[in-house]
Amino acid sequence: MPLDVPAIRSQFPIFQREINGKRLVYLDSAASAQKPQVVIDAMVEVWSHSYANVHRGLYSLAEEATLAYEGARAKFARFINATDVGEIIHVRNATEGINLVAYSWGEEHIHEGDRIVITELEHHANLVPWQQLAKRKGAELAYIPVTDDGSLDLTVLPDLLEEGRTKVVACSVMSNVLGTLPPVSEIAAMAHAAGALVVMDGAQAAPHMPLDVQTLGADFMAFSGHKLCGPGVGVLWGRRELLESMPPFLYGGDMIVTVKRDDSKWNVLPHKFEAGTPPIAEVVGLGAAIDYLTAIGISNIQQHERRIIPYAMARLREIPEIRVLGPAPSERGAVVSFIMDGVHPHDIASVLDEEGICVRAGHHCAQPIHDRFCVPASARASFYIYNDEEDVDALVAALRKTVSLFARRQSTPR
Numbered sequence: 149m150p151l152d153v154p155a156i157r158s159q160f161p162i163f164q165r166e167i168n169g170k171r172l173v174y175l176d177s178a179a180s181a182q183k184p185q186v187v188i189d190a191m192v193e194v195w196s197h198s199y200a201n202v203h204r205g206l207y208s209l210a211e212e213a214t215l216a217y218e219g220a221r222a223k224f225a226r227f228i229n230a231t232d233v234g235e236i237i238h239v240r241n242a243t244e245g246i247n248l249v250a251y252s253w254g255e256e257h258i259h260e261g262d263r264i265v266i267t268e269l270e271h272h273a274n275l276v277p278w279q280q281l282a283k284r285k286g287a288e289l290a291y292i293p294v295t296d297d298g299s300l301d302l303t304v305l306p307d308l309l310e311e312g313r314t315k316v317v318a319c320s321v322m323s324n325v326l327g328t329l330p331p332v333s334e335i336a337a338m339a340h341a342a343g344a345l346v347v348m349d350g351a352q353a354a355p356h357m358p359l360d361v362q363t364l365g366a367d368f369m370a371f372s373g374h375k376l377c378g379p380g381v382g383v384l385w386g387r388r389e390l391l392e393s394m395p396p397f398l399y400g401g402d403m404i405v406t407v408k409r410d411d412s413k414w415n416v417l418p419h420k421f422e423a424g425t426p427p428i429a430e431v432v433g434l435g436a437a438i439d440y441l442t443a444i445g446i447s448n449i450q451q452h453e454r455r456i457i458p459y460a461m462a463r464l465r466e467i468p469e470i471r472v473l474g475p476a477p478s479e480r481g482a483v484v485s486f487i488m489d490g491v492h493p494h495d496i497a498s499v500l501d502e503e504g505i506c507v508r509a510g511h512h513c514a515q516p517i518h519d520r521f522c523v524p525a526s527a528r529a530s531f532y533i534y535n536d537e538e539d540v541d542a543l544v545a546a547l548r549k550t551v552s553l554f555a556r557r558q559s560t561p562r
């Protein structure tokens with residue numbers, strides 16, 4: 149079903165405001181998505197009417213808060229088709245989820261001489277934790293390279309997957325710079341055949357496409373609520389037997405069953421990995437966001453973006469000064485990163501801001517993939533449920549203005 153974009157926009161209070169006297173065109177959802185009123189209301193409702201700490205209180209309010217908090221966990225499980233709610237760990241964000249795995253699983257299982265495989269297109273969140281683990285342990289960090297057209301060069305993978313030596317493959321389900329959609333199920337099958345575990349970074353993919361951890365073949369997957377129209381809270385999913393075998397990541401209240409002076413016993417899953425008071429209203433708010441997106445339909449969102457992306461790329465191709473990085477429209481998710489001849493991405497973003505258009509400029513926390521394309525930075529337009537062709541047209545008009553503004557500046561004698 150096509151999305152009713154004007155109706156969706158009207159559900160987001162932020163779209164009532166103007167930026168620099170212009171209609172707000174928000175093209176930075178890959179960094180963080182805007183919030184619909186239902187999510188804001190759900191959090192206000194918790195704080196106004198049913199707030200208390202969870203798991204501990206024996207009074208009605210605490211029970212209500214615990215029910216809402218645990219009810220949200222069940223929604224997250226259904227969202228990614230996890231059959232066991234104990235496998236859903238609430239974390240701060242995808243970054244923390246991946247760090248949890250790299251520390252808790254990695255410290256026990258990665259040894260000197262082992263190999264960790266990642267890809268050249270990873271966000272720093274799925275790169276630096278593995279890089280530093282490899283450094284701590286004397287392990288090798290190997291990269292699956294990216295081809296000139298922005299896809300993964302999987303011809304090298306069989307050589308990188310050395311049985312007994314390659315312990316883990318960590319891969320993004322969707323690149324936040326190129327939009328590339330790596331064949332993660334195929335990678336997972338190859339990794340498993342070589343005895344390696346698979347960690348999937350679902351931060352960029354979760355808002356845009358159905359994710360089913362049963363069929364993807366992941367052992368762990370992390371995503372962030374703030375990219376799903378929710379607040380700042382994240383989810384780590386992991387296979388129960390792996391999570392059971394791992395030591396806690398953080399220590400303190402709630403993650404124990406008994407504490408004696410000299411030792412402690414850990415709580416059951418998922419609580420073993422949720423030390424301290426959790427972000428209660430945020431978890432409930434993400435539950436509301438998942439309900440909201442599920443009602444729109446994740447497949448409908450994916451279809452919507454499959455229409456916007458080819459349109460955006462075709463329109464950007466009309467501007468000869470612009471070079472888009474990454475694969476063809478049919479091979480990518482809803483992000484388009486580009487560079488403009490002679491104009492720094494920061495300058496592009498500043499000119500667009502004057503027109504009320506928000507894009508990201510810089511390395512988007514993914515420096516190695518920019519190095520791969522020999523550019524220090526890019527500008528990135530990313531699309532979501534509240535964007536349509538009208539937004540693309542506004543972007544293209546503002547980019548044309550940027551081109552002529554800088555052409556004039558360059559031709560003006562100083």
Ligand SMILES: Cc1ncc(COP(=O)(O)O)c(C=O)c1O
Nearest residue numbers: 241242243271273324351352372
């Ligand atoms: C592909 C990818 N992975 C991980 C992250 C990290 O997400 P967070 O900052 O919410 O932890 C991002 C954020 O942009 C991302 O795009």
